Amino acid sequence: MTRLVLAFALLGALATARAQVALVLEYPEGMALELSVPELVFDLSRVGFPPPELPAYYAPTAPQGPVTLRLFNNLEGGWLLEAKLDGLANEDGQWIPPDRIEVRLNGGPWIALSQPVVLWTGSGPTGEWRSFTLELRFKAVGDELPGRYQGLLVLALSRL
DSSP: OEEEEEEEOOOOSSTTOEEEEEEEEEEOTTEEEEESOSOOBOOGGGTTOSOSSSSEEEOOSBSSSOEEEEEEEOSSSEEEEEEEEEEEEOTTOOEEOGGGEEEEETTOOOEETTSOEEEEEEESOOSSOEEEEEEEEEEEOSOOOSSEEEEEEEEEEEEO
16 A cells, blocks of 8 residues: 655644644555645634634635645545544644544535545546545634644545
8 A cells, every 4th residue: 555644734723823734645556646735734823813703614824725636546446535533632732623623525515524534435447537626624612722733634545
């Protein structure tokens, strides 16, 4: 299995609080994934935090706009694209649960990453690269503590 690790930063909490998320792409031979950016940042110190009402949703500050995800499959049989996040933690052991990060593909519904999420399924070879619009957002509920949080977001392309 091929494994590609990209830095993916997620900044969240109060004042100048920041969080970083590493992004891991996993796929078997005959399959491939690409992302249009190497990192994603939510810097809440730049967007008027704390919000006047909760919950509040924050789009990434960099890059501005969605990420392009491209996949290729050259294998027979079924396959799926899945996202998983275990949560975010800072150096002091403070925790932001994974359901505070939400994801959607191609403008579909927002789904909290509280458990692994199947983003797309397919069958057989794609014949060419397929492009998808991937969006992430941070959901603030008011109990976030200041700090720099890190976690690991995994995007996996696998056979069924």
